[in-house]
Amino acid sequence: MLELDKISKVYKTGTFGGKKLLAVNKVSFEVKDGEVISLIGESGSGKSTIGKMILGLISITSGTIRLNGVDIATLKGGALKNYYRNVQGIFQDPFSSYNPVFKADRIFRIIREEFFPEIKIDEWNKKIDSSLRAVGLNPNEVLNKFPHQLSGGQLQRFLIARALLLDVQFLVADEIISMLDASTRIDVLNLLAELKSRGLSILFITHDLSLGYYISERAMILYRGGVVEMGSTEQVYYHPLHPYTKMLIASVPRLDKKWEEVEGKLKAKHSELSTGCVYYERCLFADKDKDCAKRPPLIEAESGHFVACSHYMEVNKGV
């Protein structure tokens, strides 16, 4: 189980770190074994930052991330390597994930060098073969090629195969299909869903709500570094409570019905720290005199369904 406990990330920007940017603000959640959680938000919402913190690629400003009770910030050397044996990531741009001067299958060789130097090469090749087949690739077609000779979908599957070689428990999938063509997208998505049935937990980071709905049990809506709503996907998609979630869902281009008229304002987002509700400027219900001037806490509205909205609290007072 992976737990995030009030993690925050503050970026120092400007020369000599003059300004501060709160990218993630006290986010807490947990991912149980074998669970797929969608982390949904627009660009700049901090969703990728959370993924990178879990992968140890950027430092955590405050808060702790624990894998099975162990604080990952304390991991070093062998322990850290062991962590990467269990926790892996796949990134958005399949082409950028490969070093263009080397063949794509070099990522497997690295895994062997770093984690399994004791396995014999024949045996290792067999393992590669079977994990490639597991992700629906024909080894003969894809091995020994340069990244630019493979398609985006193939490259992303390669990365999933890499994670399989490591026998991971937890996968951070950061917008992994947003750069793929519609025709191959769904296959990669299906693959993730299959991994889940093998007992893997997945943090599925996306800006596309329909994709989040397709594979995950729970969804988290992130806005400007903070969680505004969290619950089972059905709860969040069919009974959105936060105005931002409502606006997002209304904005999704769907194939079954035309856009509804829920207007979100096109106001510029800005990034400085503010004490009030993060969604204040764009919110249709915001009211200066009410509690919107304070940051609303994440409260449980119904079983397992959390929302952070003063308006909601106001309307449902006493319920």
Added chain:
Amino acid sequence: MKQYFTRKLFIYLLTFFIAVTIDWLIPRFMPGNPVQVLLARASLHAEAAKEMYSYYTKAFGLDLPLWKQYLNFWIAIFHGDLGTSILLFPQPVIKIIIRAVPYDIFLLLPSILLSWFAGNKFGAFAARTKWLDNTVLPIGYILTATPYMWLAILLGWVLAMVFPIFPLAYASSPAMKLSFSWIFIGDYLWHWILPFSSLFLVMFGGWAIGMRNMIIYELEADYSHYLEALGAPRKLVRRYAFRNAILPQVTGLALQLGIIMAGALVTEVVFSYPGIGYLILGAIQNQDFFLIQGCFLFIIIEVLIANFLIDVLYIIIDPRIRIGMGGKSA
């Protein structure tokens, strides 16, 4: 923007501090006793030598603790006291330098500015114009690869010796007295033209090539393509590209200053032109430490000031610095 300035200023001050420290360190920590070397070179008779020895020992402050020597050095600098020259004994170094500086300024400023303007204009004009790119630009490569002194020697040889049109040496005729008369100015310009041309030509080549390479990138930038898609005339597209390409060239100017100074130095040597460069040569040949230290200090100050001016200019012409400074990343 304010932050940008403070940062720059900090770096300049630090640079100045380090440069002065180097200036102070070297005669003290290089092998050999500089005072001995000095006196050996000066070859005075015994009594004078003794007097000189005690004078220089005091001047270097060699009998004081190091930190005190260092402190005194700074104090002296701020009092404009750079010691006494040996080469031109007993003139104070500061006086000699101040006499030489105007020659430098009138030689360097026009050659740098004019070559920069002309080179950039020409480079932009030649870029993506096939025949110019293939014929004239190679000349630019040769020019920028030419050692300053060699071009100076060539010009001197051809235009002063083979065809004696211009004078080969000095900043004015020896008989001429420094004055603000037209005759003097004419004579001065007459002597000025060869050193100026040799500096100008070498730099011109460099700027032309730099601009040519820069503008080719800009013409492939998205904003250039958009202009083309909107049917903007070639002239406008190129003008926009030029405006963007000129920014790195301004930075380039700052980066090149040190090399340009070196070029000016050797050019002055070739033409016996009485600027700081010529002075340095004399100082080196006569092991005149105080004069070397003084000249070094002045070059540092000149380069720092020029750099600072370029920075200010850069802020004026690049809105990204004026508005953006920090912030948008991450």
Added chain:
Amino acid sequence: MTKPKKRINEILYFALKNKRLRVGLIVVLFFLILAFVGPLLTHYQWDAYVGPAYHPPSYEYWFGTTTFGQDVFTQFILGLKASFLVGIIGGGIGTLIGVLVGFTAGYHGGMIDEFLNMLTNIVIVIPTLAILLIISVYLKVRGVLIESIFIGFTAWPWAARAIRAQTFSLRSRDFVDLARISGIKPLKIMFTEIAPNMMSYLLMTFILQFGGAILIAATLDFIGLGPTNAISLGLMMNLAVLWGALPLGMWWWFVPPGAAIAAIVGALYLTNVGLDEVFNPKLRKL
């Protein structure tokens, strides 16, 4: 499976097709061969008085003789060799330091970057020639090697700057992150992931440093601060000016050294632009 070959073929194709690159390389090679074959063609010492003074080029003395009757061709050949030496050592050291500083700054970012950046800026602003000058004055005996090392140690800043920017952009690529979550150590990542992507860039940096080092050395030599125990192209010009080659019209003494430097460095710059066109598809014209 044929792709890697194809990529190399493509680069070779453009390299061979590129006129600038061809001309540049041919000129550099010509002088390089001359510098190494040349000593076989002459049996004089560069400082020996071997013939009549003021002698213009002739069958016996190909490039004529100096005011003292030294053979100019011998000086030229040896000077050429010295120039290449300075270029390779000085340019090599400059590139190496530039790479180390640029890599470290670009990869680590943060305070290390801030510090190295400042150092780079300072070295850029201090006129390096002035420092070389001061140091040279105090060194009694100077060889080509010492000179090259000094040049290398002062010429690195702009290389560091350029490489830092490149590293910076490569570092943010996902494959570096992937290497990190594969448990590879930072130093290894720098050399196995980032460096291979910068080979063409490093080559071009070295070429520019090479040319720059030759020019700086010529300047130093010309003021008389070059090697005290050997001849160089800059020193030839220095001697020519010092001993009245100009008023005496001894063009054979001062034209060849400068021309050689201009040709070599110019050709190097040309090669560089050619390489840029080869490696950067945006600049290619079909």
Added chain:
Amino acid sequence: MSLKVKNLKVYYQTLRGDVKALDGATFTIEDGEIMGLAGESGCGKSTLSNSLILLKPPMRFVEGRVELDNEELPIWDMEKMNHFRFKKISTIPQYAMNAMNPIRKIGKMVSEILKSKKVDYKSTLPELKRRLDLVELSHDVLNMYPIELSGGMKQRMVMVLSTLMNPSLLMADEITSALDVSTQKAVAKMLVEFRNRELVKKLMVITHDISILYQIADSIMIMYAGKLAEKAPTSVIINSPRHPYTKLLISSLPDIGVKYSQRKLTGIPGKPPLLLDPPTGCRFRERCPVAFQKCLNEEPPFMEIKKGHFIACWKEFEKNA
């Protein structure tokens, strides 16, 4: 009035030969029509839109005829096309976020472009401001530099500038793909608004996201491997597509309400052919579940099977016959 494209072929020159990125396109866009153009990456949709406005190397015009409002467009001639660009035909490019010169104030840039087209800036200014209002941009942007604007704002500014001369045809190339859903929706609706107000007569909206086209387009054209596969009114393409490729494409799109555990969607197996040396016959045949002998040898023509419904598929022609 309309855009008529007939058998347009535009190739990409590479070392290894011509990539047949657009290999014969014939279609029409009527006034008032928003035509969506979709297909996977590398299918030639950007080549098509680029070639209509800025055809330059490495693109190479091979053959074909383009007519805009009964006037032939000399798309092969960079200079002559300047007469049509901006005024008659315009584009919102894929790179709209970087399309403006970073060191020029936006108003200044607009005025310079107008001036180069012999249009008076002052007299255009009121209209420009109205358009800014339309896309919800403050008039202050004219006094700002592009870096002061967010990505979405830059995109809207480019929309305004590109359409300022009321072009007859506007092409919008992947302009929503880099945006968040909420901004995406706003931008897409603005395109419709521009058409409704007749600021542009007809639009070609290029995207790989068919669901956006469903929201805003009147008709959708599907491209595959340099060829046109199907063109029909939007509802027909979405609800009753005929070409096997379109069918597979539509059925692979996840929608809210579809869950893996309940209904598993599938993608299209295989890869599109390389266009350097495309196969004979139908280019989709290797991935096509219904391909038969004829698809191997003969290339299906792009034919109208019902009014306004064009496809290129032998199987469907057979059914129809």
